[in-house]
Every structure is written in structure tokens, then in C-alpha cells.
Amino acid sequence: MKHQKMKWFTLVLAMSAVLMLGACKKKAAPPPPPAPPPPAPTASLSANPNTVQQGQSTTLTWETTGATDVSIDGIGAVQPSGSQQVTPAESTTYHLTAKGAGGTQEATARVTVTQSAPPTATAPSPTEEDLFASSIKDIYFDYDKSEIRGDQQSSIQADAQFLSQHSNVNFTVEGHCDERGSTEYNLALGDQRAVSVKTALTQAGVPVSRIKTISYGKEKPFCTESNEACWQQNRRGHFVYQK
Amino acid sequence: MIKRDLQRATYRITILSCSVSNFPKWIYDKVKLILRPTLRRRANALPILIGLLFCLAVTPANAQDWVRTGTSLGAEKVRLAVPDFKSSTSDAQNAALLKAFNDTLWNDLDNSGVVEMVSKSFYPLQVPGQPSDVTLPAWNSPPPNAAMLAFGNLGVMGGKVTVQGWLFDVKNTGTPQVLGKQYSDNGTEEAARFIAHKFADEIIFRLGGGIPGICESKIYFVSDRSGHKEIWVMDYDGSNQKQVTHQGSISLSPRVSPDGARLAFSSLTKSGWEIMMYSLDLNRMVGFPHLGGTNLSPAWSADGFKLAFSSSRSGTSQIYIADASGANLHRVTGNRGPDVSPVWNRKTGSQIAFVSGATGLPQVYTIESDGSNQQRMSDQGYAVSPAWAPNGQFLALSWIRKYGPGAPGSADLYLMDIASKQWVQLTHDGGRNDFPSWAPDGRHIVFQSSRSGKEEIWMMLADGTKIRQLTFTGRNTQPNWSWK
Numbered sequence: 001m002k003h004q005k006m007k008w009f010t011l012v013l014a015m016s017a018v019l020m021l022g023a024c025k026k027k028a029a030p031p032p033p034p035a036p037p038p039p040a041p042t043a044s045l046s047a048n049p050n051t052v053q054q055g056q057s058t059t060l061t062w063e064t065t066g067a068t069d070v071s072i073d074g075i076g077a078v079q080p081s082g083s084q085q086v087t088p089a090e091s092t093t094y095h096l097t098a099k100g101a102g103g104t105q106e107a108t109a110r111v112t113v114t115q116s117a118p119p120t121a122t123a124p125s126p127t128e129e130d131l132f133a134s135s136i137k138d139i140y141f142d143y144d145k146s147e148i149r150g151d152q153q154s155s156i157q158a159d160a161q162f163l164s165q166h167s168n169v170n171f172t173v174e175g176h177c178d179e180r181g182s183t184e185y186n187l188a189l190g191d192q193r194a195v196s197v198k199t200a201l202t203q204a205g206v207p208v209s210r211i212k213t214i215s216y217g218k219e220k221p222f223c224t225e226s227n228e229a230c231w232q233q234n235r236r237g238h239f240v241y242q243k
Numbered sequence: 244m245i246k247r248d249l250q251r252a253t254y255r256i257t258i259l260s261c262s263v264s265n266f267p268k269w270i271y272d273k274v275k276l277i278l279r280p281t282l283r284r285r286a287n288a289l290p291i292l293i294g295l296l297f298c299l300a301v302t303p304a305n306a307q308d309w310v311r312t313g314t315s316l317g318a319e320k321v322r323l324a325v326p327d328f329k330s331s332t333s334d335a336q337n338a339a340l341l342k343a344f345n346d347t348l349w350n351d352l353d354n355s356g357v358v359e360m361v362s363k364s365f366y367p368l369q370v371p372g373q374p375s376d377v378t379l380p381a382w383n384s385p386p387p388n389a390a391m392l393a394f395g396n397l398g399v400m401g402g403k404v405t406v407q408g409w410l411f412d413v414k415n416t417g418t419p420q421v422l423g424k425q426y427s428d429n430g431t432e433e434a435a436r437f438i439a440h441k442f443a444d445e446i447i448f449r450l451g452g453g454i455p456g457i458c459e460s461k462i463y464f465v466s467d468r469s470g471h472k473e474i475w476v477m478d479y480d481g482s483n484q485k486q487v488t489h490q491g492s493i494s495l496s497p498r499v500s501p502d503g504a505r506l507a508f509s510s511l512t513k514s515g516w517e518i519m520m521y522s523l524d525l526n527r528m529v530g531f532p533h534l535g536g537t538n539l540s541p542a543w544s545a546d547g548f549k550l551a552f553s554s555s556r557s558g559t560s561q562i563y564i565a566d567a568s569g570a571n572l573h574r575v576t577g578n579r580g581p582d583v584s585p586v587w588n589r590k591t592g593s594q595i596a597f598v599s600g601a602t603g604l605p606q607v608y609t610i611e612s613d614g615s616n617q618q619r620m621s622d623q624g625y626a627v628s629p630a631w632a633p634n635g636q637f638l639a640l641s642w643i644r645k646y647g648p649g650a651p652g653s654a655d656l657y658l659m660d661i662a663s664k665q666w667v668q669l670t671h672d673g674g675r676n677d678f679p680s681w682a683p684d685g686r687h688i689v690f691q692s693s694r695s696g697k698e699e700i701w702m703m704l705a706d707g708t709k710i711r712q713l714t715f716t717g718r719n720t721q722p723n724w725s726w727k
Contacts, residue, residue: 144604182627182677184540185598185605188560188581191537214515215537219493
């Protein structure tokens with residue numbers, strides 16, 4: 001009985017071995033390829049220098065291998081390898097396409113053209129409003145005070161200087177207060193702060209006709225936390241450009 | 244009468260403002276004895292100061308600075324029983340209207356400060372709906388032991404609500420009826436509340452020393468719940484809140500005229516802060532001249548002919564007076580600092596209290612309306628928002644007494660006797676408390692407080708008790724109580 005079982009086992013093993021070998025054999029011996037595939041083309045493109053001023057030229061250098069048909073957009077068909085001078089009017093991305101039997105390869109090179117000095121003047125310059133926003137410094141106050149603090153005098157002088165250089169700028173000084181204390185008193189205090197700034201600027205030579213004042217008291221805080229850093233932000237004379 | 248009540252409240256709280264837990268009762272009694280005559284004679288102000296200093300000296304720094312003890316709580320108040328009104332018809336609307344009526348009447352009487360409400364749990368099982376139902380012995384002896392009984396009935400018929408109400412002096416068994424009233428109006432909850440206010444005012448007028456009740460009065464205030472700060476109005480108990488102005492900018496400091504016909508306020512316009520005028524009769528803005536500068540905090544004179552306000556039209560903010568039309572503008576104060584928040588003495592019509600920053604931190608001053616006799620009232624700290632009591636004797640104000648680094652005092656409401664400049668603290672419960680405004684009865688004060696976490700309107704009795712929140716939506720500030 002045991003012997004018969006062993007025989008069956010050997011038979012099954014032998015059959016599966018035959019089947020596997022047969023299957024393997026078919027794969028292991030494919031027909032040889034008719035020809036090796038042509039290698040894929042390679043391509044590189046560079047510009048030197050890659051940043052030029054407007055009107056200046058730069059040299060494009062490219063190299064390809066395995067390509068039969070090489071072209072650069074905007075230039076046309078070119079030699080497989082070479083270089084050429086170009087003078088782009090504006091920033092340009094040069095695009096090389098190398099086609100060969102093995103496929104297609106692409107390469108790009110970016111040339112950035114910077115505006116030369118004269119065109120800068122014709123480009124949209126920052127408006128007076130932008131300059132106002134970036135140059136004018138707000139004036140900060142001590143608690144419950146409307147006198148200009150010593151450390152704010154330099155801001156006043158700088159503001160006055162800017163305003164004398166831009167003599168057609170009219171503006172509003174907003175008086176702001178921190179959240180402490182009474183609504184009504186803070187509005188009066190904010191008014192006094194705005195007037196203080198106006199007076200200081202007038203004394204520094206800014207014509208009074210260009211300055212409006214308004215108080216916001218504690219109605220329009222810049223910062224809404226309840227700590228000294230925030231309160232200091234809110235105790236200020238804030239400049240607003242008048243269109 | 245009211246003067247005596249407030250004086251009593253005054254020395255009660257003065258005593259309570261020192262901690263009683265730290266020293267023996269005999270000292271406490273002595274302080275009390277010293278304090279008793281001080282409000283009548285100024286010459287005795289020295290002992291009170293010594294007493295107060297002594298109190299402060301023995302009080303540890305971290306002790307609670309006041310204790311509500313329940314001693315000397317003033318005159319016994321009339322015990323008033325108010326059983327729920329009964330239904331007199333079988334209309335389906337009765338239940339809702341009765342609830343609105345009964346709640347309003349109870350709250351009005353409870354808030355009045357002139358009666359002690361007998362708890363409903365002491366009432367007999369059978370409560371009256373009309374005079375023939377009343378059994379006097381069931382009310383005038385314990386457990387209710389009431390002195391007065393208000394009762395009646397309400398019924399809707401044909402869309403109209405009719406209320407009959409009586410007030411009985413239940414100790415006077417011969418002729419108990421003090422008051423009998425009948426009201427009729429449209430069958431709405433608002434009308435039921437309005438009738439309850441009217442009936443409550445009748446009772447308060449008779450039991451409160453002849454001073455009219457305030458249940459029909461209004462409170463104007465600033466609310467940001469529409470997205471902008473606009474002027475709103477509500478009933479004195481916080482119900483019926485309605486938007487008045489639609490300026491779409493920032494509107495502040497509403498002040499209703501004595502006759503209730505106009506509302507002055509300040510608003511941010513294209514030309515800055517200007518005094519604005521709204522007609523409550525016409526429900527629209529009416530003209531008031533634009534003055535230039537920053538114009539703030541209008542205040543009506545008691546005759547309704549003049550407005551005092553703060554204007555910076557000639558530089559620093561100063562107090563000006565103009566006719567209610569804006570004509571005859573003239574300056575009253577001439578201080579260095581900003582002057583703001585004027586309020587008239589409505590008793591004399593000639594004095595103004597205001598806030599000035601002339602000496603640094605803002606302080607409260609009084610001045611004659613012709614600009615003479617300027618007096619500083621607050622001695623220290625940060626004092627703002629004076630409100631002159633209707634009887635002319637007191638100023639309520641918002642005060643941070645201990646102001647400065649290391650003393651983060653909070654803004655609390657104080658009551659100051661104008662003649663003696665003695666003061667008592669009214670609020671102790673935290674938050675920033677500001678903009679007190681007196682009820683026409685001189686017994687109540689409405690104010691703004693941040694004690695709930697954000698600015699809301701609260702009211703209390705003028706001795707600091709019975710504090711109640713009136714607004715809950717948005718931020719609500721600068722309440723102003725109507726004059727009647």
C-alpha cells in the first residue's frame with residue numbers, strides 16, 4: 001500500500017517536471033531579433049550667457065547624437081551639433097528637437113533678457129501713492145498722551161522731508177487709541193493726536209492745506225489683542241493718502 | 244425720601260467697602276457710628292477718613308475689598324403679593340397673553356426696588372381674579388403676610404384684549420381697594436406687555452413715594468449687530484429691541500431729548516465726526532449743522548432747548564453749547580486737555596459735568612454753563628462718563644481709582660455726592676463698567692459692562708443691587724435712559 005502511494009507520487013512529480021521543462025524551453029529560445037534597435041538620440045542645448053541685457057547677444061550651443069533631423073524653434077533646421085549667436089528681444093526659451101531612428105529627444109535653454117536702463121524710465125513707475133505708502137512713517141504715542149514723543153521726531157522729520165519732495169500729495173492723519181478707557185474720551189484723545197501730528201508737520205514746513213485730520217478713537221484698531229505690544233500699535237497717528 | 248434712601252445706601256456701602264471680617268465687631272460698630280452723621284455735616288469728614296484709613300490698614304492686600312452682610316438694609320419694604328392674573332374668557336390666545344402679562348408685571352414690580360415680592364409658594368390655593376374672590380385673612384397673615392395684593396384677570400374677545408387689575412391694601416379690611424383699572428388693546432403679546440408696564444407703573448407710583456414708575460420708559464443704545472455701530476432702542480426691561488438709525492458708518496453716544504421726540508448722537512461723516520439729529524416722531528434724520536472738527540457726545544438740557552457737546556473745531560476738544568437747532572454756538576470750557584462727555588444738572592439746568600484730560604489722565608469736573616466755577620470732582624485715577632442723577636445731588640461715573648503700573652484696577656461705577664465729593668463704589672463684579680445713565684425715577688442705573696466677556700447693557704438699582712443683563716446679541720454699549 002505504502003509502496004503504491006510512493007509510485008503515484010513519483011509519477012505526478014515526473015509529469016509536472018516534464019510540463020515545466022517543456023514550458024521553459026519555449027521561452028528560453030526566442031528567435032534572434034532581426035536587428036538591434038537604433039540607440040535613442042541624445043540632445044543638449046545651452047545658452048552662454050543665459051542672462052543678457054536687451055540688445056546684447058548670447059551664444060546657443062547644442063550637441064546631439066543619433067539624430068538625423070535637428071531643429072531649433074525660431075531658428076529652423078541646424079547641424080546635429082553646433083553653436084549660433086542669437087539676439088532675443090525678450091526673454092526666450094529656445095527649444096531643440098532632435099529626431100532620429102531611435103525616437104525624438106528635446107532640450108531647452110532659457111535666455112533671460114533684462115530691461116536696459118533707458119526702458120526702466122518708460123516702464124510703469126511706482127505711483128506717488130505707492131511711494132507714500134512705503135516712505136511715510138506713522139507716529140506712535142504714549143498712553144493717554146498726545147504729545148509727539150522724542151523717539152518719534154525722526155519719523156516726523158522724515159515724513160516732512162518726503163512731503164516737501166512730493167508737494168502735490170494731500171493726506172489725512174488718523175488719530176487712533178488703544179482699547180482701554182472710554183469710547184468718548186478716546187475719540188477726543190485721538191483727535192488731539194491727529195492734530196499734534198498735523199501741528200508738528202506744519203512746523204516742519206508742510207502747508208496746512210494739505211493735511212486733514214480725523215479721529216477714530218478706539219473704533220478701528222490695527223491690532224486686537226489685550227497687551228502692551230498691541231496697544232502701542234494702536235496708539236498712533238496713521239497717514240492715509242488722499243486721492 | 245429718595246435722598247434718604249440713597250444716603251442710607253451710601254453709608255451702608257461705605258462701611259461695607261472695608262473688610263469686616265478682620266476686626267472685632269465693636270470697631271465696626273464705632274465706624275458705623277462715626278459714619279452715620281457724616282453725610283449731613285461735612286465737618287465730620289475727618290473721622291470718616293480716619294475710620295476708612297484704619298479699615299484699609301487692617302485689611303490684607305489680597306482680601307476681598309467688600310462684603311455684602313445684610314445689615315442695615317434700609318427701610319422695610321412693602322410686602323406685595325401678585326398672584327397670576329386669571330383668564331376671563333375662553334379664547335385660545337389667552338394662555339400666551341397671560342404668560343407675557345404675568346411675567347412682565349412680576350418683573351416690573353420686582354425690579355422697581357420699592358416693594359418686596361412675596362414668594363408665590365406662600366400664596367393660598369385659591370387666588371382671586373376679581374374683588375369678590377378676595378379673602379383678606381388668607382393674605383394679610385402668615386404665611387404670605389402681605390401688606391398689598393395685586394390681582395386681576397385678562398381675556399381676549401374679538402381680537403381685543405381686556406385686562407382688569409386691582410391693588411388691595413389687605414391690612415385695611417374696611418376699604419381695602421387702593422386701585423382698580425381696566426385696559427383694552429389689540430390682542431397681541433406686545434400689547435399685553437405694554438398693559439402690564441402701565442399697571443405696574445400705577446402700583447409703583449402709589450407704593451414708591453409718589454415717584455412715577457419707569458416701566459414705560461425706553462433705553463437707547465449703540466449696537467454693532469447690523470455690522471455697523473448704529474443706534475438701537477429697547478424697552479427698559481430689555482424686550483422689544485429695534486434698530487433706529489441706518490447711517491452705515493459709526494454712530495455713537497445716543498441722547499434722547501427730554502420730550503422723547505428727538506435723538507441726538509454723533510456719527511462719522513465724510514467731513515468727520517458730527518452731531519446728528521434724528522426725529523423719533525418722523526422716523527427720519529433731521530438737519531443739524533456740520534461744525535467741522537471732531538464733534539462728540541451731545542447732551543440735552545432739561546428744558547430741551549439746548550445741547551452741550553464736545554467740539555474740536557477750534558483746536559483741542561472743548562465743551563460747547565448750542566441751541567437744539569445748532570444756532571448760537573458758543574464755547575464753555577477752555578482747558579488744555581480734551582474736554583468731552585458733558586451732562587447737564589437737570590435740576591438746576593445751569594451746571595454741566597464733563598470729563599477733561601487737562602491734568603493728564605481724564606478727570607470729572609463740574610462747571611456753570613456760563614463757563615464759571617470749574618470744580619474738579621475726582622481726585623485720582625481715570626474718571627470718565629459722568630451721569631447726573633435726576634435729583635441733582637449725585638454723579639454716577641466710571642472710575643479706575645487705582646490706576647497705573649502694578650495696579651490694574653478695573654473700571655467700576657461709583658456714586659459721588661456732589662456737595663461733599665464723597666463716593667461709594669457701586670459695581671464690584673469684574674469687567675469694565677462704563678456709561679452709567681439714570682432712570683427717570685432716580686432709583687435705577689443702566690450701564691455697559693464687559694463682565695459677561697463682551698460689552699453688553701446691564702441695569703441695577705442705584706445702590707448697586709439687583710443687577711440684570713438686558714442685551715445678549717452683538718456688542719452693545721453707551722445706554723441712554725429716556726427722561727420719562
